[in-house]
Structure formats: structure tokens, C-alpha cells
Amino acid sequence: MATEIITPNAITMANFKGRVEPDWCPGCGDYGVLAAVQKALVELQIPQHEVATISGIGCSSNFPGFIETYGMHTLHGRSIPVATGVKMANHALTVLVTGGDGDGFGIGCGHFVHAMRRNVDLTYMVMDNQIYGLTTGQTSPTSRLAMKTKTTPFGNVERPVNPLALALAAGATYVARGFSAEQKHLTELIKNAIQHKGFSFLDIFSPCVTYNHDNTVQWFRPRVKKLEDNPAYDPTDWNAAMEKSQLWGDEIPIGKFYERTDVPTLTELEPVLNPGPLVHQPNRIPAATAKSFIDELM
Amino acid sequence: MKQSFSIGIGGAAGQGVATPGDIFAKIFSRRGLHLNAYNAYQSIIRGGHTFLTVRTGEGNIRTTDGHLDLLIPLNQDTADRHLSLLTAGGACLFNADTIHPGTPADGVQLCPLPVSKLADISRNKVAQNTLAIGAALSMMGIGFNSLESVLEEQFRKKDRAVIDENIAIARAGYDYATQNLKPFDHALPLTDARFAVLSGNEAMAMGAAAAGLKFYCAYPMSPATGVLHWMASHARSADIMVRQVEDEIGVINMAIGAAHAGVRAMCATSGGGFALMSEGLGLSAQAEIPVVVIDCQRAGPSTGVPTKTEQGDLWQMLGAAFGDYPRVIAAPFDIADCFTLMPEIFNITDRFQCPGIVLADLLLAEGRLSVDPAILDFNPPIDRGEIITSNGEPHDKYLRYKITDSGVSPRVIPGIPGYTHVVSSDEHDEDGILISDAYTNHAKRRAMMEKRMRKMDGIAASIPPPQLRGPIVADVTLIGWGSTYGVIDEACELLREQGISVNHLPIRWLVPLHGDAILDILNNALHTIIIENNFSGQFARYLRSETSFVATGHIRKYDGEPFFPQHIVDAVKEQLAGRTTLSIPEHEVMV
Numbered sequence: 001m002a003t004e005i006i007t008p009n010a011i012t013m014a015n016f017k018g019r020v021e022p023d024w025c026p027g028c029g030d031y032g033v034l035a036a037v038q039k040a041l042v043e044l045q046i047p048q049h050e051v052a053t054i055s056g057i058g059c060s061s062n063f064p065g066f067i068e069t070y071g072m073h074t075l076h077g078r079s080i081p082v083a084t085g086v087k088m089a090n091h092a093l094t095v096l097v098t099g100g101d102g103d104g105f106g107i108g109c110g111h112f113v114h115a116m117r118r119n120v121d122l123t124y125m126v127m128d129n130q131i132y133g134l135t136t137g138q139t140s141p142t143s144r145l146a147m148k149t150k151t152t153p154f155g156n157v158e159r160p161v162n163p164l165a166l167a168l169a170a171g172a173t174y175v176a177r178g179f180s181a182e183q184k185h186l187t188e189l190i191k192n193a194i195q196h197k198g199f200s201f202l203d204i205f206s207p208c209v210t211y212n213h214d215n216t217v218q219w220f221r222p223r224v225k226k227l228e229d230n231p232a233y234d235p236t237d238w239n240a241a242m243e244k245s246q247l248w249g250d251e252i253p254i255g256k257f258y259e260r261t262d263v264p265t266l267t268e269l270e271p272v273l274n275p276g277p278l279v280h281q282p283n284r285i286p287a288a289t290a291k292s293f294i295d296e297l298m
Numbered sequence: 299m300k301q302s303f304s305i306g307i308g309g310a311a312g313q314g315v316a317t318p319g320d321i322f323a324k325i326f327s328r329r330g331l332h333l334n335a336y337n338a339y340q341s342i343i344r345g346g347h348t349f350l351t352v353r354t355g356e357g358n359i360r361t362t363d364g365h366l367d368l369l370i371p372l373n374q375d376t377a378d379r380h381l382s383l384l385t386a387g388g389a390c391l392f393n394a395d396t397i398h399p400g401t402p403a404d405g406v407q408l409c410p411l412p413v414s415k416l417a418d419i420s421r422n423k424v425a426q427n428t429l430a431i432g433a434a435l436s437m438m439g440i441g442f443n444s445l446e447s448v449l450e451e452q453f454r455k456k457d458r459a460v461i462d463e464n465i466a467i468a469r470a471g472y473d474y475a476t477q478n479l480k481p482f483d484h485a486l487p488l489t490d491a492r493f494a495v496l497s498g499n500e501a502m503a504m505g506a507a508a509a510g511l512k513f514y515c516a517y518p519m520s521p522a523t524g525v526l527h528w529m530a531s532h533a534r535s536a537d538i539m540v541r542q543v544e545d546e547i548g549v550i551n552m553a554i555g556a557a558h559a560g561v562r563a564m565c566a567t568s569g570g571g572f573a574l575m576s577e578g579l580g581l582s583a584q585a586e587i588p589v590v591v592i593d594c595q596r597a598g599p600s601t602g603v604p605t606k607t608e609q610g611d612l613w614q615m616l617g618a619a620f621g622d623y624p625r626v627i628a629a630p631f632d633i634a635d636c637f638t639l640m641p642e643i644f645n646i647t648d649r650f651q652c653p654g655i656v657l658a659d660l661l662l663a664e665g666r667l668s669v670d671p672a673i674l675d676f677n678p679p680i681d682r683g684e685i686i687t688s689n690g691e692p693h694d695k696y697l698r699y700k701i702t703d704s705g706v707s708p709r710v711i712p713g714i715p716g717y718t719h720v721v722s723s724d725e726h727d728e729d730g731i732l733i734s735d736a737y738t739n740h741a742k743r744r745a746m747m748e749k750r751m752r753k754m755d756g757i758a759a760s761i762p763p764p765q766l767r768g769p770i771v772a773d774v775t776l777i778g779w780g781s782t783y784g785v786i787d788e789a790c791e792l793l794r795e796q797g798i799s800v801n802h803l804p805i806r807w808l809v810p811l812h813g814d815a816i817l818d819i820l821n822n823a824l825h826t827i828i829i830e831n832n833f834s835g836q837f838a839r840y841l842r843s844e845t846s847f848v849a850t851g852h853i854r855k856y857d858g859e860p861f862f863p864q865h866i867v868d869a870v871k872e873q874l875a876g877r878t879t880l881s882i883p884e885h886e887v888m889v
Contacts, residue, residue, distance in 0.1 A: 020731055049715045054555075057723070064720050065732055070712035071720035072558060073732070074551065075581050081548040085555020085563065086712070088539050089513055093559070093713055114544040272539050279560040279711060281537055283510030283680055289535050290676030293504055297494035298327070298671065 011045050013038055018066035029206030029217070030060050030127050032180030037096065037125070038067060039183075040190035046094055053096045054083040056103035059134045060127035060206065063098040077108030080115045083122050084266075090277045091267040094194060097124040102132050105141040105161050116170040119198040121265045125190070126163065127180070127206035130215050137211035147214055163203045164245035164257055168238065174200035175241060175258040179224050180207070181217050182254065189256060198265045205254070220252070227255030235259050302355035303486060304365055305434070306380055309372030312344040314424045317452065318370065318431050319350040323495045324448045325440065326352070327668050330489030332359040334784075335666040338859065338889035341520070341604045347375055349889045356487050360632060360667065360784030364862040364887055367482065368437075370430045371397055379888045381406075387483055391433055393426040409433065409479045416470040425467050432471030439485025442472050494671045498636040498662035499524025499566075501669070502592055505640030506564050507536045508676040513556035513563040515541040515549050517571060520604045521660040522594040525566040546571035550578030550591065558587045558721065560687075560711035562644055566592035569611045570601060572618070579653050580619030583750070585721045586699065586707070588647035588683075590640075592656040594663040597858045606858025607660035609780060609831040612840060615655055616809070624650060624705070624753040626761070627809040629657040629780025633667035635806075641678035646760055649683035650753040651709060657808065659831070661860045662781045686710040686717065697728040701745055705752030754810055761807040763815030768801030774870060775823035777849065779805040779837050782829055782861060789866035796867075798874070805837070813845040820847055827873060829853040829866060851879040859885045 016038040024030045041051060051069035055061035057076035064071030070093070074082045083097045104112050104126045115122065131149060132138040138151040142163065146155040167175045174196040178186035186204065193200035205224070207217050227233045227244065234240060241258035267273050275281060285293075305322060309315050319335055326333045333354040340346040351362040364383065369390045371377035377392060377399040384390060386405025394410030402408060411433060417425035435445050446465055453461045496504075503525045506514070514533075516526040526542065533540040539556070543549045549565045557563040567575065572593045582589045595611040597603035615627050626646050630639045639656060647654035686708055698719045700707040707728075710717040720726075724734035725743055733739045733746075766775075768790055778786045783804045793800045803819055805811075820826055826849040828838040833856040841847050851873040855861055861883070869881030 019729065020737075023735065047715065048718050049713060052559075052712055062732070062735075065722075068718050070718050071730070072585070073720060073722040073724060074554075074585075075577055075723055078547065078551040078578070078581075081543065081551035082555035082558070084541075085513065085515075085552040085557070086559045087555075088541070088552075089556040089559035089561045089563070090713055110544055111548050114548070270539060271534055272537055275537075278512050278539055278556075279713075281512065283512070283562070285507055285536055285676055287676070290508070292535070293507070293532065293676075294494055294671050294674050297496045297500070298492060 011042055011047055013042055015048050016041055016067050016069070018068055020065060022066040023062070024059060025210050027209040028059070029129060029180035029208070030063070032183060032186070033125065033127050033204055033206055034063065034066055036183055036186040036190055039187045040194060043187070044191055044194060050092070051094045051096060052083070052086050053098060054079050054086065055097070056099040056108060058100040058103045060098060060100040061103055077103050077106070078111065079103065080108060080111040080122070080124065084115060084120050087120055087122060087267070088278065090279045091121065091273060092277045095122050097122050099126060100133070101126055101128040101130060101142040102140045105163055109141070113166070113170045116167060116172040116199050116201065118266045119171070119173055119263050121198055121267055123190070123193045123200045123202070125202045125204055128163065128203050129206050129208035129212055131208050131212040133208050133211055144214065149211070162245060165242060167201045168242050168245060168258060172201045173198035173260050173263050176200070176202050176256045177254045178202055178204040179220060179254050180204060181221065182224065185226060185254070192256060196259060197261065198263055223250060223252045224254045225251050227253050227257065301357065302353050302359055303367050303438070304351060304353040304362065305368045305370065306349060306351050306366045306383065307370045307372065308347060308349040308376030308380060310344070310375070311339065311342050311346050311348050313372045314427050315348045315350050315372065317424070318427050319352055321431055321445070321448050321452060322352050323666060325435070325444050326354040326486070327493040327495045328444065329440070329486060330491035330493070331355060331486065332357065332493065332668045333495065334359050334361055336362045336661070336860065337664060338887070339605050347379065347889060349376065349380065349887070354486070356489060361788055361863060363864065368434055370434065371399070372427060374398065383887065389437060389482070391430045407480055409475070411471065411474065416474055417467045422463065422467060428464055428467040429471030432468035433475035433479065436472045436475035437479055437481045439481055442469065445472070492671070493668035494674060495666055495668050496633065497524055497664055497666050498630070498633045498658055499594070499664065500528050501633050501636035502566070502640060502656065502658065503528035504674060505637035506590070506644070507532070507538060508637070508678055509641035509644040510562050510680050511538055511564055512561035513539045513553065514565065515543050515552045516565050516567065517543055517546050517549050519568045519571045521596055521663040522566040522568050522592060524663060525592060546574035547578065550575040550589070551581070553589050554578060554582050554585070554587050557589045558585070558712065562648070564590040564592065566594065568594050568596050569598050569614060572611065572614060576618045579625070580621060580623060581723050582653040583619070583623035583625060584723055586651040586709070586750070587721070588651050588654070590643055590647055590654045590656065592658060595657065595659040597856070603858050605660070607831060607860055608856060608858065609659055610833070610836065610856070611657065612808070612836040615657055616840065622747070622751060624652045624750055624757065625655065625809060626650070626652065626757050627655040627657055628807050629805070630662060631780065631783035631804060631806055633662055633665065634669045634673050636662055637674055641680065645679065645681040646757060649681055649760070650706060650757050651683065652753060657780060659781050684708040686714065689715045689717070695729070698730045699726060699728045699746065699749070701728055701749045703752070704756050705749045706756065758810040758812070761810070763812040764803055764805050766801050766803050766819050769799060771822070772799040772801040772824070774798065774800050774825040774827060774874060775803055775820065776800060776866070776870070777803045777805070777826060777828045778830065779808065782831065785861045785863055786829055786866060788863040789870070792863055792867045793870060798870070800870070811844050816841070817845050817847060825850045825874065827851045827853055827870060829861070831855050831860065851881070853881045853883070855883055857885050859887070859889065
């Protein structure tokens with residue numbers, strides 16, 4: 001922030017400051033994600049009215065209320081279909097989708113998979129804390145084996161979903177993982193994801209300070225290793241990305257796992273959108289077209 | 299009763315029942331005749347029994363009535379099931395090589411077609427169908443040229459040789475009948491009128507397109523899939539974005555997203571899919587984003603009978619989504635109304651920023667009707683309501699959910715500078731800020747509830763009260779809703795011919811319900827009978843809950859098939875005679 005050159009009318013952090021202060025627990029990883037998203041939008045100089053921030057339900061899904069954009073707080077697990085509808089109706093908007101691991105990989109998992117195969121141009125950021133927070137500490141689809149939660153008091157016996165491998169398998173064209181405590185790195189990933197044409201998926205470690213005492217910032221910090229630190233890593237290599245996605249334990253990679261730019265987006269594939277955003281197209285069907293519809297029935 | 303002529307064509311699924319139906323429909327409508335077609339079928343791609351009825355005539359034909367003048371059985375099963383529907387003057391046209399009909403009623407002409415002698419059946423698998431169409435038209439006194447032109451259109455994507463072969467087969471059937479079979483007593487008339495023939499699904503799709511629909515999405519589900527098919531095939535010429543989505547939960551939420559971004563959005567489903575949309579309906583109401591949902595009812599519960607009709611979803615509509623919220627629910631009267639209702643309901647949902655439900659059923663969705671093309675108005679009034687589409691003058695702090703007398707708050711289309719805000723599924727303040735967690739506030743919650751619910755007054759004022767059809771005073775008043783409109787009207791005509799004075803109160807707008815206007819009419823009625831296609835009398839119970847009105851009697855049908863006019867006539871007579879207050883007609887056509 002301090003390093004930016006402020007020019008008249010430039011977009012600054014103040015533009016994206018929400019109307020209310022976030023009410024996340026002190027120390028929650030989501031603060032870091034919010035700051036990184038705001039910084040990314042400032043650095044990309046995207047005006048707030050050209051951004052739609054759409055969430056599901058959960059702690060992290062309160063995100064749209066804490067950033068000044070066209071925000072939308074939808075239903076649990078339904079942010080992606082709502083965001084897809086927004087993008088189809090007005091593809092000039094930058095559409096950000098935010099939520100948690102329960103929202104995205106539990107109740108909303110079906111939509112997640114289909115959005116990736118459709119390559120809708122959305123930036124989907126999952127604040128993954130491996131626990132249900134707002135419902136006060138139940139196991140989540142990314143909770144590790146043996147983790148004790150209110151619903152797994154004797155330890156979780158269900159293996160967690162691997163969001164990165166899932167995204168790669170579903171055909172996502174941009175797959176990355178960030179860590180809320182790695183601000184600069186995360187900001188770069190978010191900028192990159194917004195600029196990517198197509199569906200970009202960011203799994204972001206955003207530790208829960210209240211309900212997950214296993215996967216804390218202190219637990220992650222020595223383990224996370226940036227893929228960008230390895231000059232030999234090629235993010236266009238799907239097999240390499242899949243291999244890296246399997247790493248967990250002493251070394252947990254973060255960074256851009258995979259990107260391909262040769263897949264057209266859903267917007268590009270629909271000729272109906274060629275004249276421009278749907279919302280700006282005329283409502284009336286031309287008389288000759290209407291006549292042809294009726295003539296078919298005569 | 300007005301004169302009509304009915305054809306029944308039956309066979310196994312895959313035997314080509316639909317094509318002769320389409321051909322007859324085209325020929326009749328081009329002769330300026332009204333028609334109604336109903337296909338009784340099952341959830342099977344090959345096999346089973348499919349029975350298509352086409353009823354035509356000079357008068358306003360709006361139903362099929364269970365009576366047949368011509369039966370074309372494509373297999374033995376069809377002949378066995380339906381020969382008894384023919385009465386004196388009727389005829390059965392059948393393949394003499396494969397079908398052996400039993401003994402028909404007196405005065406019914408059996409018309410065997412020597413199919414293998416008239417056509418090369420090794421080359422043409424549907425030769426018997428084409429021969430029968432040709433023969434039927436000869437017997438109806440219709441010139442061959444009208445069939446020839448329809449066949450040209452029907453097969454226009456095929457090779458010339460295929461077209462010529464089919465015309466030759468049809469000609470052989472036509473000539474054979476002219477020489478060997480007795481024509482019907484009355485030739486089919488010819489008028490100057492011209493009709494479009496369409497299904498309710500096509501009508502609802504086109505009505506929505508006329509209303510300025512820009513986004514449609516759905517998951518395939520009978521009997522609503524026809525809307526998706528029309529949309530998919532016309533998307534590019536109508537400039538509508540059409541998506542097939544992974545499930546109905548995704549469907550309604552995607553439609554809401556598109557509507558939020560500023561376009562008219564719609565989806566369609568049947569009862570099972572609608573159940574999945576329930577939570578989304580609440581989002582539409584709470585976030586105040588207008589969306590239109592079509593529910594084409596089929597026999598339930600659960601997967602139910604996917605190919606059969608029912609009016610069994612009313613209470614699902616009434617109870618969909620938790621909490622109290624404003625919405626509008628309407629049931630179109632007939633296939634023409636499936637078109638005209640759409641612009642009306644889009645205007646209401648836009649003006650009041652709430653969900654709108656079109657409650658159709660299989661009878662309308664998949665039935666087909668002749669409609670005056672002038673009714674298919676692609677230039678209806680479009681009222682998008684209070685909407686902010688440009689950043690003109692400087693303005694006060696924008697309040698998306700501003701508390702107003704009407705309950706309607708001006709809606710801004712995302713993308714406009716100076717109006718960023720949050721819309722929310724959680725309860726919120728006027729500015730969209732959540733009051734559901736850290737900032738819970740009972741006074742604000744109450745104010746927002748009252749603001750939203752005030753919209754119901756505006757909606758009620760925007761929809762007309764129901765109108766009585768027929769004389770103001772009558773011995774019996776028949777009450778129906780939605781798709782029973784046509785069949786009750788026809789039953790009224792039959793009853794009047796028999797000297798019974800009857801009128802008809804059809805209900806189109808279900809929520810909000812004009813209870814006082816209904817009571818004004820029904821409190822003066824001598825004998826009231828509510829007619830509906832469900833088991834429990836869903837509308838009767840709804841009417842009672844809204845108005846305390848209890849009808850004298852009920853006619854209900856829940857066997858999957860629609861009412862015939864005679865069912866209602868017989869039931870009204872038995873109820874007027876005091877024999878029962880609940881009639882459940884037997885369906886006599888075995889389908």
C-alpha cells in the first residue's frame with residue numbers, strides 16, 4: 001500500500017473499505033484474505049462498481065459485507081450458480097466468489113465441479129480453515145483424519161477431499177493455493193487469478209483461531225513452500241500440478257499449481273453475448289424474428 | 299354442443315404416433331379449424347402404449363372428450379383397448395396384415411388396409427402410418443394436395459426420393475380409401491380462419507421471450523422440458539442466454555444471479571425439481587430479486603407418474619420456502635393463456651421485486667391447441683419497475699432496501715458507479731448491511747418484514763379479481779383453477795343443453811387471492827362445486843383457509859388423466875340430485 005504512487009482519481013484501499021468492520025474473531029485468517037483481495041483490486045485498478053463479490057453462507061461468506069463492491073450474500077453453497085448467472089448477464093463485471101470449505105466442498109460441491117468444466121470466468125476464493133466455524137466447530141470436508149471436532153469427538157474417520165486435485169480433475173484452467181499469512185504472495189495469486197480468463201480457483205489456508213487447534217498459522221508456517229521458489233516448476237504441466245497437489249505433511253506447496261490459457265471461456269463460446277453484455281441488449285425481439293417464431297406453428 | 303371430430307392414434311412408443319398427429323394438426327389448422335391434441339403416454343422410449351387424441355371442429359375446441367370418430371391403431375394392443383370408443387358413424391383404419399380388431403359397435407366401419415399390397419414395407423417401416431393418414435383424409439373429404447404440402451414440409455430435410463416415396467404411399471392410401479371405403483357422413487369444413495398450433499410449453503417459452511426474457515436455465519424434467527427445448531433451439535435468434543444446469547438448486551440460483559445483474563430471468567421444472575428450488579425462492583424474495591419459475595405439475599408425490607397430469611402442487615407452491623414473503627402465483631387457463639400470462643407475471647415480479655410462479659400442468663404443457671396468431675403478441679407492455687440504470691444526477695446515500703410506503707425500493711443494476719451495495723439472503727438493514735448476526739435489531743427486522751409484505755397490497759391491486767362466466771344467477775356454480783377452464787366451460791355448455799342453469803368461476807391468480815371478490819360471488823350461489831385434478835381438494839382447502847368458504851360439493855380426479863366434459867356433466871347431475879357431495883369420475887379410456 002505504502003509503495004503505491006497515488007494519482008488523482010486513482011483507486012485506493014479506501015475505495016474498497018466496507019461499510020462495517022469485519023466481525024470475524026480476532027486473529028482469523030479471513031482478515032488476511034480480505035486485505036489481499038482489496039490490495040489486488042487496487043493494484044489492478046479495477047473500480048469498485050465493476051466488481052461483484054458473491055458469497056455463500058459461513059464466516060468467510062460474510063466477506064461481501066466487508067468490501068465495497070456490488071456485493072451479494074446468497075445461500076449456503078450456492079454462490080457459484082448465482083455468480084455464474086451474474087457473469088452470464090453482465091460479463092463486463094469482474095466477478096469474485098468467496099466462501100469457505102464447507103460452503104464450497106460440502107454443500108456446494110456439485111456446483112463447484114460444474115463451474116470448472118464450464119470454464120466460467122469467475123475468481124473463486126475458498127477460505128479453507130478445515131472446520132465449520134459459524135456453526136461452532138463441526139468437521140468439514142477438508143478436516144484431516146483423526147481431527148476431533150464437536151461432530152467427531154473420537155476423531156474424524158472420513159478422509160478429506162483434496163480441493164486442488166479435485167479442481168485439476170474437473171478441468172479448472174487456473175488452480176492455486178495461498179496462505180492468508182503470506183500476504184504479498186497471496187495478493188499476487190489473487191491478481192493473477194482475476195486476470196486469468198476462465199475459472200480460477202484459489203484454495204486459501206485461512207486458519208480458524210477458535211475451532212481448529214490443529215491447523216493453526218504456527219502449524220502451517222514452517223510447512224508451506226512456495227512453488228514460485230522452485231524455478232524448475234512448470235505451472236502449465238498438469239501432471240506436475242497433480243503430483244504437487246498430493247503433497248501434505250512436512251511440505252505443503254502453495255502458489256500457482258496450474259494454468260492453461262487455451263480454453264475458451266463460457267462467455268466467449270456463447271454467440272448470444274457477442275453484441276456485448278446481455279443486460280445492455282434490447283428486450284424486444286425484432287418483429288421479423290417474432291413472425292418467424294409464429295410461422296413455424298402455422 | 300358444437301360439432302367436432304376426434305381421431306385417436308395409438309401404438310407402442312417408437313412406432314411413430316407423433317408424426318401423424320402433427321400432420322393432422324397442420325391440415326386441420328390450415329383448414330381454419332380449431333383443435334386440441336392430447337397425448338397419453340408413459341415414461342418409456344420404446345414400447346408401452348401411446349395414445350394421441352386430436353379433436354377438431356369449427357367451434358372453439360378446447361378439450362378432448364373421450365369420444366372417437368376415427369381410430370387408427372398401429373398395433374393390436376391399441377385396437378383391443380380403444381375400439382369400444384367408436385360409436386355409430388365412426389371408423390377404424392388398420393393394417394389388415396397385422397391387426398385383427400374385434401367386433402365394434404353397430405354402425406362402426408372397419409377399414410382394413412392391405413398395407414403390404416399398397417406399399418413396400420421392407421423399405422418403409424412407417425408405411426402403415428402414412429397409408430392410414432392418406433386413407434383418413436380421403437374419408438374426411440379433404441383434398442390430397444393439402445396432405446402433399448404438409449408431407450413436403452415434414453420431410454424437407456430428407457432426400458427428394460424419400461419425400462416422393464412418402465407422398466406416393468400417402469397417395470396409395472388416399473386412392474384406396476376413395477375406391478373402397480365409405481366416407482364419413484360429414485366432410486370436414488373449411489373456414490377462412492388460420493391458427494397457430496402449439497403446446498403450452500412452447501406458449502410459455504414464447505410468451506417469456508415476448509416479455510423480454512434474456513436468461514433461461516433449467517434441468518430437464520417432464521413435463522417442463524419442452525420449455526427448455528424451445529429455448530435451446532431459439533436462443534440464438536431470440537438473443538436469450540440458455541443454460542442446462544447441473545440440478546434445480548443450481549437452476550434457480552443461476553436465474554437469480556442473472557436477474558440480479560439486471561435481465562429478466564426464468565426457469566421451469568416440475569414438482570420434484572421445484573422442491574429443490576424452494577430455498578432459492580426464499581432468496582429471491584429476501585434479496586428482492588425478481589425471478590419467474592414455471593411449475594408444470596405432474597402426478598406426485600416423489601417421482602410420481604412423470605407422464606401424467608395433476609393439479610397436485612398447489613400446497614407445495616403455497617408452502618415453498620420458509621418464512622413469510624411476498625410472491626405472486628398464477629395458473630394459466632389454457633395454452634393461449636400460457637403465452638399471455640408471461641408478460642403479465644414478469645411485469646408484476648419486476649415491479650414488486652419478488653418471485654413469480656406460473657402453475658401449469660402436463661395437460662397444458664404438453665397438450666396442443668389451435669391459437670389465433672394475433673394472441674401471440676410479441677409487443678406486450680414491458681414494465682421493469684423502479685430501476686436505476688444509469689448514474690445521472692448526484693444522489694443521496696443509496697439504500698437498496700429503502701423503506702417505502704409501497705414496500706418497493708428502487709433497484710440499481712450492478713455496474714453503475716456510485717451505487718455499490720450488498721444484497722443479502724440474511725436479514726438486513728435498508729442499506730443491505732446484515733442485521734442477522736453481530737447487529738441483530740428487532741425493530742429493524744420488524745420494519746423490513748413489514749416493508750416486504752406491504753408489496754402484497756400492491757400486487758393484489760395489480761391483478762384483476764376473478765370473473766364469473768355465464769349467468770349471474772344459476773342453479774349451480776362450478777369453481778375451477780388453471781387448466782380446468784376449458785373443460786368446465788364445455789361441461790357448462792352441455793349442462794345448459796340439458797336444461798341445467800350453470801355458471802363457472804375460474805381462478806387464475808392464486809396468490810394473492812381476491813378472497814372478498816370471490817366471496818361476493820359465491821355467497822350468492824345456490825350450489826357450489828369445486829372441480830380439481832387432485833385427491834384432497836387442494837384449492838378447496840386453500841379457499842376455505844383464505845375465506846372460510848365451504849363448497850357444497852367436489853369433483854376430483856387423480857388418476858393421471860385430465861377431465862372430460864362428460865365427467866363433469868355426470869358428476870354435477872348426481873350432486874344436484876343429492877346422491878353425493880364428492881364425485882370421482884372413472885376414466886374410460888385405457889391409457
